[in-house]
Amino acid sequence: xxxxxxxxxxxxxxxxxxxxxxxxxxxxxxxxxxxxxxxxxxxxxxxxxxxxxxxxxxxxxxxxxxxxxxxxxxxxxxxxxxxxxxxxxxxxxxxxxxxxxxxxxxxxxxxxxxxxxxxxxxxxxxxxxxxxxxxxxxxxxxxxxxxxxxxxxxxxxxxxxxxxxxxxxxxxxxxxxxxxxxxxxxxxxxxxxxxxxxxxxxxxxxxxxxxxxxxxxxxxxxxxxxxxxxxxxxxxxxxxxxxxxxxxxxxxxxxxxxxxxxxxxxxxxxxxxxxxxxxxxxxxxxxxxxxxxxxxxxxxxxxxxxxxxxxxxxxxxxxxxxxxxxxxxxxxx
Numbered sequence: 001x002x003x004x005x006x007x008x009x010x011x012x013x014x015x016x017x018x019x020x021x022x023x024x025x026x027x028x029x030x031x032x033x034x035x036x037x038x039x040x041x042x043x044x045x046x047x048x049x050x051x052x053x054x055x056x057x058x059x060x061x062x063x064x065x066x067x068x069x070x071x072x073x074x075x076x077x078x079x080x081x082x083x084x085x086x087x088x089x090x091x092x093x094x095x096x097x098x099x100x101x102x103x104x105x106x107x108x109x110x111x112x113x114x115x116x117x118x119x120x121x122x123x124x125x126x127x128x129x130x131x132x133x134x135x136x137x138x139x140x141x142x143x144x145x146x147x148x149x150x151x152x153x154x155x156x157x158x159x160x161x162x163x164x165x166x167x168x169x170x171x172x173x174x175x176x177x178x179x180x181x182x183x184x185x186x187x188x189x190x191x192x193x194x195x196x197x198x199x200x201x202x203x204x205x206x207x208x209x210x211x212x213x214x215x216x217x218x219x220x221x222x223x224x225x226x227x228x229x230x231x232x233x234x235x236x237x238x239x240x241x242x243x244x245x246x247x248x249x250x251x252x253x254x255x256x257x258x259x260x261x262x263x264x265x266x267x268x269x270x271x272x273x274x275x276x277x278x279x280x281x282x283x284x285x286x287x288x289x290x291x292x293x294x295x296x297x298x299x300x301x302x303x304x305x306x307x308x309x310x311x312x313x314x315x316x317x318x319x320x321x322x323x324x325x326x327x328x329x330x331x332x333x
Contacts, residue, residue, distance in 0.1 A: 001301065002032040004065040006057075006080055008039055011094050011120070011293075012071030018297040019069075020049055029301065032063050066090060067301070071120075073163045074099050074171045078107065085110035085117060092300060094120040096180045096324070097317040099171025104321035108314055118300060119317035123181045124188075124309055125295040127287040128251045128263030132242065133309050135265070136189055141244025146224040147189060148241040149182040151254075152233025155206075165208045165231075173210025175201070175327060179229040183327075184312065184320050185240075186227065190220025192319065196326045201333060205232045211333050255289030262286045 003019055005012060016031070023029040031051045039045075042053045054060075057080075060068065068084050070077050070093045081093050085107065097119050098104040111117040123129055135141065155164075163169035170177060187194045199216035206212055212232045218225035238254040238261075247267045253259040263284045270280030300311045312320075 001028055001067070002030045002063065002065040003067045003069060003301075004032050004060055004063060005034045006036065006068060006070045007072035007076075008034055008036050008045065009071065012036070012069070014293040015069050015071055015297060016045075016049060016051075018294040021294050022298055022301065026302075032065050033059065035060065060084075061087075067092065070094065073169045074177075075169045078103050081107045081117075082110045088112070088116070090116040090118075092118045092120055092311075095184075095312070095317070095320075096171075096176055097321055099176070101321050101325040103171075104318055108318045111314060114314040117314035117317075119312045119314070120296065121181060121184045121312040121317075121320075122292045122296045123185060124312070125292045125299070126254065126261055126289050127285050128253075128261040129185065129240070130295075130309055131263050131284055132240065132249055132251060133185070133188060135249065136242070137308055140246075140265070141242060141248060142246030143244060144189070144221070144223040145243045145245060146226065146241075147186065147243070148226045148228075148239070149186065150228045150237055150239045151178055151182065152228075152230045152235065152237035153178070154234040154236070155231050160206060160208060165206050165210055167209045170210070172328075172333070173203070173208075173212055174229045174231045175211055175214050175331070175333070176324060179214060179216075179227065180320055180324060182227050182229065183323050184316070186218060186220065186225045187316070187320060187323060189242075190218075190223060190225065194218050194220040194225065194323055196323065196330050199327065199330050201331045202232075211331070214327075214331065216327060216330075253289075255287075255292075260286055260288050 019031050034053050035057055068089050068091050070080050077093050078098050084091050098107055197217045197219050201211040202213040203211050213230040216227040236257040238258040240251040242249040249265045251263050253261040264281050266281040271277045273280055296311055
């Protein structure tokens with residue numbers, strides 16, 4: 001199985017590391033080349049991973065890989081994606097799927113075979129989140145009352161030197177990245193019934209023309225979904241709270257500056273067992289999240305038909321962008 005990578009920045013390197021691990025484990029994956037005209041330390045990557053950088057994008061047609069992974073800024077990803085999908089390549093594009101619904105629809109329409117378009121939504125594959133999604137599917141907490149998502153990040157002082165806060169290159173601010181991850185998770189939890197009901201956003205610190213903090217209220221299957229996303233929160237925060245009629249769950253942490261991810265569940269009135277409510281809770285798992293790209297990539301390349309949580313397909317990614325577009329209308333951004 002030949003894999004070609006376009007872009008080896010922060011996320012592209014994660015994909016490269018994942019593929020290297022899969023290659024070592026299975027022996028059936030070949031990293032057939034990398035194209036990144038902006039990457040400086042090519043020799044070090046070539047030596048470390050036994051892979052070749054190509055100077056021309058057109059080299060990809062000679063190699064004819066089984067998969068192309070696109071890990072570039074959002075604006076560049078659109079053009080590469082359209083080109084490759086229109087020629088029948090199987091493509092993974094890192095989230096979201098274009099910078100707006102029009103671009104997402106164009107990418108979707110470029111794939112005559114929709115099964116050849118996949119989008120990287122790696123949050124699904126954090127151990128705690130993956131367990132939570134399975135438990136919700138299995139009705140572990142009974143009918144859901146509410147779900148709260150909180151993600152806060154302060155970025156770093158020089159982030160404006162890059163593309164992440166550029167409204168053209170990124171396509172927006174905290175709503176599209178990282179907020180689209182939470183939209184994806186809430187949509188899954190609501191069985192594709194997620195509808196925006198209201199929200200507010202704030203800007204004014206980074207002053208690049210993008211939204212910097214968003215508070216959004218959704219409804220889905222009579223469940224309340226509350227999303228808070230910020231890139232002006234100076235203590236890294238990641239928390240998901242699920243409240244059901246029979247019990248509840250709490251996820252804390254993501255990895256790195258957010259701390260290890262823990263997944264805790266509790267029963268309704270657990271204190272009746274002779275303990276405090278907190279002492280009645282159960283820690284299901286705790287993880288550092290370092291293998292999330294490996295899990296997602298392996299699930300993509302070697303799917304298990306019995307697995308209920310899969311990588312994000314073309315239809316799901318397009319629906320995420322439809323919801324995001326509705327959010328933008330509500331927020332007037």
